Amino acid sequence: MSDSHVDLESLRSVARKTDAIAEGRPDAVSRAANGVAEAMPGNEGSPTAEMLRVRFDNWVENYELLSKQVTGFAEDLNNAISTWDEIENTSTDLFTRYGKDL
């Protein structure tokens, strides 16, 4: 196991970037799906058109699952940061109280 240490400020910055990547570019998938749909009219019955439609739909399903996993990783990272925050705050509180008691 590596030695325990954390640079919370940098970690928060990485977490924000992870959130943005997890969110992805709005409408990117739907624009691609619209493009694929344009291949269909006139090409009905073509194995190429049919394969494109079916495989692209499957692929999007898989890709969306992957996006959820990136989101899940981003959440885990944020949770880890919160926990560290909590420990930091609790520790700070403890020492503040200790100082007052004195």
Next chain:
Amino acid sequence: MDFADLMRAKPAGYNAAADALRRFGEDVRDRAVDYWNQVAQPLKDTSSSGLWGGAAADAAQVPMMDLQLALNRAADQIEAVPQILTQYASDLEGFQRRLDGIVAEARTVGAEISDTGQVTVSAQVQQNNPDRPDLAQEIANDIARLLEQATQRDVDCSVELRDALADETLDAHDVGTQYRDAIKDANRAARLLQEGSLNDMSDTLPALLRENADNPEFAAALFNQLGGKGTVEALERLAMLRGMDEGFARAGAGRSQADELDAIHTELGKALAMATDPDSAFHVDMSADSKWMHDFRAAGKETFGGSAVTDPVTGYQVIGGVLRNGTFSEEFLDVVSDDMYAMEQSDPDVFKVATDAKVDPNPLDGLMVAMEKNPEAATEFFSQTPERIDYMLDRNGAHGHEESGQAHVIDAIDAATRGADPGSQRAEIFERAVQHVGDRSADAVGLVNHQARESMGQLLQGQMGQVHDAFGGADNVNFDPATDAALNRVIGDVAHSPEAYARLANAERAYTVANMHAAAEAGNADVLVNEAKKMGGLMAQLDAGRAEALGQEWDERQEDYNNRVNAIAQIGGLAVDHALGAVPGADDITRPLVDHLVESAKVDYSENAIADQSGVFDDSRGDLKEVAKNYIWNYQLHGQDLPESLMRGSDPVPFNEMTADQRETLNTWMRDHAKFDQLAGDIEGAYNEGAAHARLSQTGGA
């Protein structure tokens, strides 16, 4: 795909999908790259100087890298699709154009074609076409053939899409597991290569390597595990085991495992090639100053063996063998090629082996095969010094190398120079090769060996435009005079190979037709005539070489020569494709004419099997005159008014679509209008002039 399907198909839809997926592919790739730069890179450093460490940081590593692998895979998959769709859209357009052509031609002769492709020919129309006895069936067959091709292409494309968007998971956990499995396999393969017994290796390794073929994670892990020195040692070990196996088999001490060992060798070459790709997310750092490459090169220069089964050989001799498989990166080839070349320069016998050791007798042969697949590396290698080109062309035979070695050198030069712009560094490599091979000076090494003639023909074909213009007198500004002087000798020599003759002849015909088309479109009869002169010159060189070949080494086998020419003519589309590519925009318009030429060439070549030698000059001239007459007529280059009955709208009725009455009118018109025949005669005369000059230059040493 039926008639109606092809008629209504919309290639533009596939292009639109390709555009959308290209943009989307960029987006998916950006996401994977951003994840690497902004997330994985900073988080993977859990050292004391990194931004985190401890149990949570350690636990994050595997899922974090699994996500990276899955994002990379997603980008790889989606990026492959636009190219497939664009190519298919282009092919589909081509099929539609050809179908339109068949329909238009059929309607011109009076046949009717329904929306579903049913062909009807009335008795009157059939009577008007006595030279086409079953017109309806003929047209229906043409349509059926085309639909069959279009259907096959459709199915093939669907398979390409299926493979690109494979039903492979993008679940990060699964992708990560697959990756870890590949790493385990790589470690196992490395151990077997390092210390496995002959039986262990031949039992397990071929399957292990095949299962992981095309898997860059496996390849990178394997060669990282072996290291540069260990990779050469593994190849050396393989060569030793191959020798031992042969010894055992000879002594009757068990079944030979040569097939398994050769399969390991082949698969290992492919895997090594994959690991050299610096653009892959999974590769081994093989840059010139990397430790891996330093160790690899050092081991390549060392000798090993010297046992009862092999003579001592260098590490590079076992490396040379694997270079024949896969596609190696330019970065890798640049380094090893300089090493190998320098070694042989300092000691011409460095790669010599006295006995049948199971290594490449000369690794530069394997290197040339690798360069055929990597034009950039070939260009880099041959552009170092002109003397390097000379040396590589001459070394065949001089060092006891395999006879096909020279063909590999020329193929590598072809890769380096194909389509090069005149005057460019790549074109200079081509010129130097031609000058050297065609050199007539007393100390010249001479023409290429028999096995290399076909390669030499392909090399010339790769510069068809410049070679064609070399026969244009004042038009010839592309080549150095020394290249011109050598060119005739080289062309005449390569025609001794029927394959080279057929390919060059097809390409030259196609190229000439394409240029004639451009000239006709521009209304330039002078250029049309000069194109004929160029073709006359080049074809005469080829035909002179062919006539010499038929009278010499093919004397007893003339039919064999012509059959082989015929076989190439049937796949002449390849040559035609290349030649037409040199004239932008000409492809669509001239293809039917070129197809016709190639078709007629088949017949002519077959007939030539029994023709006397002087007859070989006539085919090209006849074809060219026919094409030229069509251009002069269709584009009205004769500049004279035509009778109304020979016009269709503002265009003349093409010769092949005229009725009997129209042909009668044409004959009468021609008698009174000499300009048409005069132009056609000029073209034939220009061809003859080019041919006469060329023949003299080849035989007279000009």
